Amino acid sequence: MSKRTRPIYLDYAASTPADPRVIVRMLEYLGPGSVFANPGSATHALGRAAREAVEAARHEVAALIGARDREVIFTSGATESNNLALSGLARARRERGRHLVSSQIEHSSVLDTLRSLEADGFEVTYVPCDRNGCVDPEEIRRALRSDTLLCSVMHVNNETGVIQDVASIGSICRERGIVFHVDAVQSAGKLPIDLAALPVDLMSFSGHKIYGPKGIGALYLRNDPELVLEPIIHGGGQERGLRAGTLATHQIVGLGEAFRIARLEGATDACRIQGMRDGLWARLRTLSGVELNGASVPRVCGLLSLTFTGVGGESLLFFLGDLALAQGSACASARGEPSHVLKALGRSDAEAEATLRISLGRFTTEDEIESAAQAIAEAYGQMLEVAPRKGGRMGSRTV
Ligand SMILES: Cc1ncc(COP(=O)(O)O)c(C=O)c1O
Structure with a gap:
């Protein structure tokens, strides 16, 4: 990218x-x-x-x-x-x-x-x-x-x-x-x-x-x-x-x-944002090893919480320098601890660290989603090549 x-x-x-x-x-x-x-x-x-x-x-x-x-x-x-x-x-x-x-x-x-x-x-x-x-x-x-x-x-x-x-x-x-x-x-x-x-x-x-x-x-x-x-x-x-x-x-x-x-435009916004979010997930779900948290329950329109098994979230973020997204949550990561939310969902420390939160909003464009999908697929693919999945992490450190 x-x-x-x-x-x-x-x-x-x-x-x-x-x-x-x-x-x-x-x-x-x-x-x-x-x-x-x-x-x-x-x-x-x-x-x-x-x-x-x-x-x-x-x-x-x-x-x-x-x-x-x-x-x-x-x-x-x-x-x-x-x-x-x-x-x-x-x-x-x-x-x-x-x-x-x-x-x-x-x-x-x-x-x-x-x-x-x-x-x-x-x-x-x-x-x-x-x-x-x-x-x-x-x-x-x-x-x-x-x-x-x-x-x-x-x-x-x-x-x-x-x-x-x-x-x-x-x-x-x-x-x-x-x-x-x-x-x-x-x-x-x-x-x-x-x-x-x-x-x-x-x-x-x-x-x-x-x-x-x-x-x-x-x-x-x-x-x-x-x-x-x-x-x-x-x-x-x-x-x-x-x-x-x-x-x-x-x-x-x-x-x-x-x-x-929000009262006048929130519903229309939500519909458009959900469409882009679902499009992004449709692209990323084809990558083996990517899991969507909360996949089978109702979720808000603009958010994807994705666990990238077999790699470290920190390294993935490093490879994705052109994207501003969060590892787990911005608030939890400030503490330097694995997310208490992902842990409550049953995720291990390593899985919680390898989870990225992608959140879209009113000013997100289809082009941006296209570029983000490509960048994530490339970065994850490259990381898996370097470190074939053994359930371990690659150069991950807690922020
Ligand atoms: C669910 C939730 N509650 C509370 C807050 C805190 O909001 P504020 O930044 O306005 O203090 C946040 C911010 O991240 C949040 O996501």
Whole structure:
């Protein structure tokens, strides 16, 4: 493959570029001459205009997910939303119980928050998944106890793209009066979400996975006077006292525009992206030794998690220098450990290392997919020639 000036970007699950329409809107709220004022400054017109823009964005976020405007709280991203949902709920209800339920395949922003709660005296049951990466709602039912406060299960897994049955899990929790939180970072804008019908109490979102800016996210908190969170950031009482700090108007407006575009174009985008993803898999599945994780269960449109048996993922990535893709997951690889998600699927350390996540998005083209398919087939073929498959790895090192 010829050297490109920029790699082909196939890491949309790690971050998406902001849509150019989002950037245009954000610039209206940043510089001198723009509506840059503090949305909390009700004493002048500029402040009030900024507040209007924030509320319009809140409406757009709510509209995509079937929520009411006042159920949307702006945060700095999904990591904060997950922290606020889990810590906030557990600490607000600590007198009522101290047990929480989640799955083994959650994002680190959920797992690490749960670990910090464990250190603080809470008990957590981590439900496993099957070999396809699915969490069985009946396993969740079995894990619930009379002192369970909250259950948290993600909508779409960020490493495999596998869609979890959050409707069934939510119904089980609702029957038992247990609060249900869903991390919807990888599903928002790709799958329909209707919180007017879904039995979900808390849901987390991120801007930079939906063609909005980084550093902004939202938490849905169902409108119910019983559903109280203890804030984790204290200060000026913004966001109904749940998330203090001057509202970042340009980020919030960008998030709103990203959600608006997703509402209007998400379904069409998803269809096109799924077509390209399936085309890529149709090409790669002809290579012997390549396995698709979650092959037989519903998966989100733009993601392939592929295990290349017999080679090291690091070496494969090296040969694929013209492609920007992830080994396992960007978040897990920063730790230098084999992915906890792939391990939960039953993959060995070597297999987890030899797994690449290819994720497509709104700006992916057919040409890019064609070049990527060729590059991957060539690189894998060459590596297998040098190191005929013995189940071992070639020059692999953990990042
Ligand atoms: C499933 C999931 N949850 C949470 C996050 C964290 O989101 P943010 O980067 O907005 O903090 C990510 C990001 O990779 C994710 O994939």
